[in-house]
Amino acid sequence: MKSEAVLEKLKPAPVIAGHVRLGDLDDQLLTHAGERPPLAWFIAFAMTSTAALIGMALIGYTIATGIGVWGNNIPVAWAFDIINFVFWVGIGHAGTLISAILLLFRARWRNAVSRFSEAMTIFAVICATLFPLIHVGRPWLAFWLGPYPNQRGIWPNFRSPLLWDVFAVNTYFLVSLLFWYIGLIPDLASMRDRTSNKIRKFVYTVISLGWRGASRHWRHYEKAYLVIAGLATGLVLSVHSVVSFDFAVSLVPGWHMTIFPPYFVAGAIFAGFAMVVMAMVVVRRTMRLEHLITEYHLEVMNKVILACSCLMGYAYLLEGFTAWYSQNSYIHHTFLQYVTGTYWWTGWLTITCNILIPQLLWLRWFRTHYSGMIFVTLAVTVGMWFERFVIIVSSLHEDFLPSAWHIYKPTIVDCGILLGSFGLFFTLVLLFARILPVIATTEMKMVLPGSQAHKEGGSHEQ
Amino acid sequence: MSSREVFSVLGIFDSPHVLMKAIPTVRAGVAAKLEAYTPYPVHGLDEALGLRKSPIAGMVLVMGVLGAVAALGLEFWTSGVDYPQVTAGKPCFSWEAFIPIMFEVTVLFAAFTAGLGMLLLLNRLPFFRHPMLMSKSMPLITRDKFVLAVESDECTLDVDDIFGLLQESGAAAVEIVEAPAVQGPSSPKFFIGVLIAIAFSCVVAGCATYWAMKLFPKTVPMAHMLDQPRLNSQQENNFFKDGSGMRMPVDGTVSRSSLPYNLQEQEEAEALVNPLPRTSEVLKQGQRLFNDYCSVCHGIRGDGLLEDGSRTLTPAYEANPANLLSKSIVDLSDGSMYHVLVKGKNLMPSYAPDLTGDERWMALHYVRVLQRAFNATDEDVASAEK
Numbered sequence: 001m002k003s004e005a006v007l008e009k010l011k012p013a014p015v016i017a018g019h020v021r022l023g024d025l026d027d028q029l030l031t032h033a034g035e036r037p038p039l040a041w042f043i044a045f046a047m048t049s050t051a052a053l054i055g056m057a058l059i060g061y062t063i064a065t066g067i068g069v070w071g072n073n074i075p076v077a078w079a080f081d082i083i084n085f086v087f088w089v090g091i092g093h094a095g096t097l098i099s100a101i102l103l104l105f106r107a108r109w110r111n112a113v114s115r116f117s118e119a120m121t122i123f124a125v126i127c128a129t130l131f132p133l134i135h136v137g138r139p140w141l142a143f144w145l146g147p148y149p150n151q152r153g154i155w156p157n158f159r160s161p162l163l164w165d166v167f168a169v170n171t172y173f174l175v176s177l178l179f180w181y182i183g184l185i186p187d188l189a190s191m192r193d194r195t196s197n198k199i200r201k202f203v204y205t206v207i208s209l210g211w212r213g214a215s216r217h218w219r220h221y222e223k224a225y226l227v228i229a230g231l232a233t234g235l236v237l238s239v240h241s242v243v244s245f246d247f248a249v250s251l252v253p254g255w256h257m258t259i260f261p262p263y264f265v266a267g268a269i270f271a272g273f274a275m276v277v278m279a280m281v282v283v284r285r286t287m288r289l290e291h292l293i294t295e296y297h298l299e300v301m302n303k304v305i306l307a308c309s310c311l312m313g314y315a316y317l318l319e320g321f322t323a324w325y326s327q328n329s330y331i332h333h334t335f336l337q338y339v340t341g342t343y344w345w346t347g348w349l350t351i352t353c354n355i356l357i358p359q360l361l362w363l364r365w366f367r368t369h370y371s372g373m374i375f376v377t378l379a380v381t382v383g384m385w386f387e388r389f390v391i392i393v394s395s396l397h398e399d400f401l402p403s404a405w406h407i408y409k410p411t412i413v414d415c416g417i418l419l420g421s422f423g424l425f426f427t428l429v430l431l432f433a434r435i436l437p438v439i440a441t442t443e444m445k446m447v448l449p450g451s452q453a454h455k456e457g458g459s460h461e462q
Numbered sequence: 463m464s465s466r467e468v469f470s471v472l473g474i475f476d477s478p479h480v481l482m483k484a485i486p487t488v489r490a491g492v493a494a495k496l497e498a499y500t501p502y503p504v505h506g507l508d509e510a511l512g513l514r515k516s517p518i519a520g521m522v523l524v525m526g527v528l529g530a531v532a533a534l535g536l537e538f539w540t541s542g543v544d545y546p547q548v549t550a551g552k553p554c555f556s557w558e559a560f561i562p563i564m565f566e567v568t569v570l571f572a573a574f575t576a577g578l579g580m581l582l583l584l585n586r587l588p589f590f591r592h593p594m595l596m597s598k599s600m601p602l603i604t605r606d607k608f609v610l611a612v613e614s615d616e617c618t619l620d621v622d623d624i625f626g627l628l629q630e631s632g633a634a635a636v637e638i639v640e641a642p643a644v645q646g647p648s649s650p651k652f653f654i655g656v657l658i659a660i661a662f663s664c665v666v667a668g669c670a671t672y673w674a675m676k677l678f679p680k681t682v683p684m685a686h687m688l689d690q691p692r693l694n695s696q697q698e699n700n701f702f703k704d705g706s707g708m709r710m711p712v713d714g715t716v717s718r719s720s721l722p723y724n725l726q727e728q729e730e731a732e733a734l735v736n737p738l739p740r741t742s743e744v745l746k747q748g749q750r751l752f753n754d755y756c757s758v759c760h761g762i763r764g765d766g767l768l769e770d771g772s773r774t775l776t777p778a779y780e781a782n783p784a785n786l787l788s789k790s791i792v793d794l795s796d797g798s799m800y801h802v803l804v805k806g807k808n809l810m811p812s813y814a815p816d817l818t819g820d821e822r823w824m825a826l827h828y829v830r831v832l833q834r835a836f837n838a839t840d841e842d843v844a845s846a847e848k
Contacts, residue, residue, distance in 0.1 A: 021606065022501060022605065022606030023605050023606040026605050026606070063683060064682070064683045065683075066686075138684070138687075140678070140679075140684055147536060147540060153544075153545070154545055155540035155541065155544065155545040156540075157541075157547070157549055158537045158540065158541050158559065158560055158563060159541070159549050159550065159552060159556060159559040159560075160549075161562075163563070164562040164563055164566075167562070167563045167566040167567065168562065168566050171566040171567070171569055171570045174570065174573075174574075175569060175570065175573040175574075178573060178574065178577040178578075179573075179577075181577075182577055182580075182581070185581075186501075186502070186604070189604045190501070190604040190605060192604075193600055193601035193603075193604045193605070194601065194605075205590060206588070206590075209581065209587040209588035209589075210587055210588050210589045210590040210592060210595060211587065211604075212499060212592055212594045212595060212600065212603070213499045213500055213501060213603050213604060214497055214498070214499055214594075215497065215498040215499070215500060215503075215504070215507045215508065215511060215513065216497060216513060216585075217585045217587075218500065218502075218503040218504075218507070219503075219507075219508045219513055219515075219516050220516045220518060220580045220584040220585055221503065221580060221585070222503045222516075223516040223518045223519065223576075223580070224516075224518050224576040224577060224579070224580035227518055227519065227522050227572070227573075227576040228573050228576050228577055231522075231569045231572050231573045231576070232569075232573070234565070234569055235569055238562070238565055238566065238569075242562055242566075245562070442501065442502045443502070445501055445502040445606075446502045446503065450477070450479075451478065451502070451504075452478065452504060452505050452506075453478040453479050453481070453482040453504060453505070453506055
């Protein structure tokens with residue numbers, strides 16, 4: 001009796017609340033594209049697109065004038081641009097983790113949140129690639145980064161982590177886009193067959209490639225999806241590791257540490273999950289998806305955030321230990337700079353937002369209530385942005401020679417472009433939520449009770 | 463209805479369980495090709511329909527390895543062969559540093575093989591003229607129904623038989639999908655259209671390339687680097703009163719390594735002494751300067767003759783260059799010879815503009831070497847043999 005009760009407790013919570021039929025999913029999830037959005041959507045869109053336009057205008061100003069309009073100056077040659085790049089690439093990692101790693105682990109709850117977080121991956125990587133592109137100063141010559149035969153007879157330096165970054169981020173973007181699109185094809189076919197609007201029908205027909213749900217197609221489809229998930233798993237771990245090499249391979253005190261790759265990957269997943277939860281909460285509420293994205297989903301994701309927060313705390317401690325154990329006065333100085341120097345408050349803000357506030361998630365109330373979740377995830381987003389600020393600006397502004405020290409101050413253009421990247425990201429999220437199904441309808445159908453045929457001679461627990 | 467026009471007969475099922483149960487019955491009943499259409503992948507359908515495993519994994523493995531090899535090959539050839547540069551003291555082919563890019567390219571190749579290989583090669587998509595897409599069942603399939611299709615596949619179907627079989631095995635409804643009308647050969651009009659489209663694309667691509675290569679880099683802000691305000695030498699400029707962009711040196715300016723030389727007569731210069739030491743570097747430079755400037759008239763040995771004994775260019779100028787090896791020149795002091803170099807003598811012009819002060823002294827050192835070498839005595843040979 002007792003063991004049965006324990007087993008009952010250990011059983012995973014249902015991934016869908018209430019009784020949902022196959023067609024209900026289509027009726028709820030695939031109809032938005034044909035409808036007029038509610039007023040709240042227009043208000044939100046106006047706000048985000050204004051922010052995006054401000055950002056674009058300032059990027060235009062930067063390109064036309066030169067990056068001297070930013071606050072960067074030697075020794076702080078990297079500042080907002082690289083902070084934002086690392087921040088946004090990190091945000092993307094949650095999507096790939098959910099869609100790829102959790103698929104391999106057969107975590108069925110991922111099906112409800114995978115599409116949305118994959119879309120956020122793509123939008124985040126778009127925001128991220130913007131920054132190195134404008135940081136080169138002459139973005140129209142950015143193709144010089146690639147290895148192509150040229151009149152000058154020169155090739156890029158394959159030993160440079162910056163070039164590894166070019167390959168890693170581009171691969172990441174292309175593979176994420178491919179993965180997302182392949183997942184979308186059956187849903188697009190459903191939308192094609194639902195709509196009676198001629199233009200929409202034509203568009204959906206073309207982008208769904210004439211998908212017809214044949215079992216001869218599904219067997220390749222499922223296999224390919226699984227293989228790409230496996231490959232994307234390697235990407236999640238590699239991309240932010242490569243980003244961390246930009247720092248770890250250099251000799252700057254505070255950067256030259258072997259802990260950087262795992263520390264960056266954990267931070268990326270941490271920030272990404274916070275962003276996904278933050279946006280998901282809004283989408284779930286406004287689009288009435290409570291029965292598909294259940295409390296269980298949010299709780300599980302919040303637990304991931306909590307686990308990552310503990311990992312981050314460990315990484316911070318280890319950073320301090322490495323600084324002390326190195327017996328190197330430059331590293332000692334840099335580490336003390338983080339918490340007592342010019343930018344002391346950013347260091348403490350990072351610790352508060354990334355380590356202390358997420359500990360609230362030990363309480364169930366914070367894992368299941370909107371206000372609690374939004375408070376914690378906002379704190380994590382702010383904290384993770386400032387963590388990169390600490391790593392980049394605080395480490396650079398006082399380097400080896402006191403004569404070269406320089407206090408970095410961002411200009412209004414820096415701040416405007418940061419605002420613009422948030423505007424661009426949420427504009428894309430809003431558009432996505434209206435145009436494409438925010439939940440992978442086909443994948444949800446797979447996990448509905450009774451959606452798979454029973455095997456002969458045994459019951460298949462759903 | 464003629465059975466030739468039938469592409470397939472569909473049985474529409476309400477649940478995957480019924481579909482799965484029906485498949486063995488129908489498979490036993492008809493010889494034609496069976497295909498199932500479902501809104502999502504139903505596990506176990508492949509085995510029930512007797513489909514082979516997907517070959518994707520093998521394709522991905524091959525292309526992944528190819529990606530790794532291609533990346534390593536590119537890195538080896540560019541960094542090790544075509545453009546070998548030593549950075550951070552590492553060997554040109556430092557394979558350890560090439561691993562991150564090898565990994566990324568492997569993933570890129572493998573993922574696109576899986577994705578595009580699945581869509582384009584294995585599933586033959588995009589394909590918009592499949593008869594199923596025109597059927598009434600298609601919207602049901604992409605929504606919530608499960609369809610078992612008996613497809614003609616180059617054999618005729620006995621429609622009534624199949625209807626019975628499907629209904630017996632639990633189909634809620636049946637549908638006949640007609641084969642698409644056979645399309646006649648394309649008309650010449652179509653080919654002309656294609657040719658015009660190709661020609662048009664070429665023109666557009668050409669214009670776009672011209673714009674991108676020639677015009678785009680010259681527009682602002684791309685042209686900012688081309689616009690570099692500066693004065694070229696000899697250029698006119700109204701900033702200064704004399705209208706010239708170049709400035710004359712301030713009065714009394716002395717250029718480095720060319721101290722002013724104010725002596726007028728050769729006798730006045732006699733007391734000057736060669737200030738340079740007779741090191742091998744000085745002599746070598748002196749030799750080079752002598753060969754470049756002096757040997758044209760004075761000959762490579764300094765005697766005014768070429769190797770074969772004929773006279774140097776000088777007959778053309780009706781000149782008779784001094785034999786630098788002769789006694790009168792050997793007896794001249796360094797200072798006198800220096801004066802000749804600066805002021806010129808007879809037809810010989812001044813070498814002051816061509817040679818700096820130090821260079822003149824170097825050349826003179828070398829002239830002394832020549833004089834000594836060609837006026838050697840028996841004692842010199844004896845002392846050298848010692």
